[in-house]
Amino acid sequence: MRRDYNGGLIAFSRFFSFFATRTCSPELSINSQFRLLCITCDSLTTTHTFSQLLRQCIDERSISGIKNIQAQMLKSGFPVELSGSKLVDASLKCGEIGYARQLFDGMSDRHIVTWNSLIAYFIKHRRSKEAVDMYRLMITNKVLPDEYTLSSVFKAFSDLSLEKEAQRSHGLAVILGLEVSNVFVGSALVDMYVKFGKTREAKLVLDRVEEKDVVLITALIVGYSQKGEDTEAVKAFQSMLVEKVQPNEYTYASVLISCGNLKDIGNGKLIHGLMVKSGFESALASQTSLLTMYLRCSLVDDSLRVFIGIKYPNQVTWTSLISGLVQNGREEMALIEFRKMMRDSVKPNSFTLSSALRGCSNLAMFEEGRQIHGIVSKYGFDRDKYAGSGLIDLYGKCGCSDMARLVFDTLSEVDVISLNTMIYSYAQNGFGREALELFRRMINLGLQLNDVTVLSVLLACNNSGLVEEGCELFDSFRKDKIMLTNDHYACMVDMLGRAGRLEEAEMLITEVTNPDLVLWRTLLSACKVHRKVEMAERITRKILEIAPGDEGTLILMSNLYASTGKWNRVIEMKSKMKEMKLKKNPAMSWVEIDKETHTFMAGDLFSHPNSEQILEKLEELIKNAKDLGYVEDKSCVFQDMEETAKERSLHQHSEKLAIAFAVWRNVGGSIRILKNLRVCVDCHSWIKIVSRVIKREIICRDSKRFHHFRDGSCSCGDYW
């Protein structure tokens, strides 16, 4: 019966639609068309007439058309309440919220659709506060929300963190039975609880929804994925397949991120296959997630293959690629891709910039980094905390803590991470007092410190010889029951060890439940500094029990024996290393000149195209230094050889070659050197004197910290 009625209505409106398109011509104004139609139709069909005309107004975005129609309705005595919601809807679609609101306010009796349209409009334009206000007004007007109202208003609650009110409305959805019966309401609820971080609640809602669909389940997977409950995300995806719900591009986009987080390449590849099979391989967001997944699993080649297949990568895609490459130690390539992105006129955002900056700072590429700083300013991210932290990190790792501080002071919002980065910059560069002052400021601001904070302050004390302060802080951290990791202990062992308090350092290790290799090696290197052969041998036995033939340990012992003249033992160590087929990491230095990075290896005098000039300049610098009192320190040579050969080997250290090259190229400003190992005592005293000779600052970042050589002295105070 009812179906017949509906069918009749549909047939009628089809007929009318035909009529309307014939009657309405673009030459006539909406006004005259309306009059025309009124003449040809009786009042019963007027509602349908309106629909046709309004649709045309929407197509033409003509708010005046809508106003005309309303005027005609009034004139012909047609009650506005009957068609009010259509007028409101048309106004909203023309982007005229003001007029829609005016209409709404003028109505004495409002249909629920009117309320829903307005709420939906506010949600769509992220005007959550107004959406909630409208919802509240609806309740006070005793209008009962329906499935449309509820499925949109929940987003506003999560946006505004209105948990209490959200719960009350959830209760309403339960009472109305909509939580179970309407999957739109269910998904909105799941999404809301997910945004509140309550995946458990979200799952409970999902379980109650009768007919689960792809959106509902995806909303939960997204929740798990974003909260780091990645195993749950993958499980939910699998059970979705079991229940024969087809995943779509949104689903793939989120579950793949979880596979990446888990480094679960097995499932990752499986899902990749599924994605191709179901035809979602060309959806950009899924492709981006796929790219991210391969990068997180360190499968750089696979990720590049995915990237090549992407026709129009957007900002997010590029950012994912650039940050992933940096994470995999492929900084140079990351920066090339960054340039390509800029060339393709894809705008960078703060994520992109902070990743590109991190690429620069890892390689201490000062010039390149400064150019990116220019881009940061150009796009207005100077005060942004993400881009800002990248800049602070860059300047810190290039030895300019002053510039890092300048950036830090312009940030619009200071948080734990930007503070950590700044403290760490000071720490690396040996500005312990400044680091501690910032740390105190952080405490005063009431910010919750984390493990990076702890490491940064301890490192600051360590690098500035503030042993007492360091111990006090460490004790206070222990007292405050702050989670201390092996890294924190290693820092303390290093600090105490360097200060010659070896027994205390060893005591500290016994406190650690699961001491790792690094911890013992740190102690061992302290033994080396203080030439405590017996203790070193005891520690070595301990290490070799955990890790037989550990490379670092054998090298350290070999060097210790060398510096105490026990050459027989040195040979013993070396043969042991040969047996294990271990080779020492070659010592390398890098220097960036005119945005080009030059690499130097210790003892390698010929591979650089300008070796001749470099050696000439080096000889000159050594002579100049000797005139001012430089004498080779042969304790830095760990091989038994003739005295002159020892001198020669010292002269071929990679940092000396790099500095000679930079001086020869006559670079302006400070000379910046990056080293993979730590700077030796001989080079350290040589560079000090050279900095006076050439009247130029030399900044050397070794594997552990910075040395600023200026006018014959070093910022580390000869303590490193």
Added chain:
DNA sequence: CTAGGGTTAG
């Protein structure tokens, strides 16, 4: 005439 889910970061 009104409704639900995604990808990048220090």
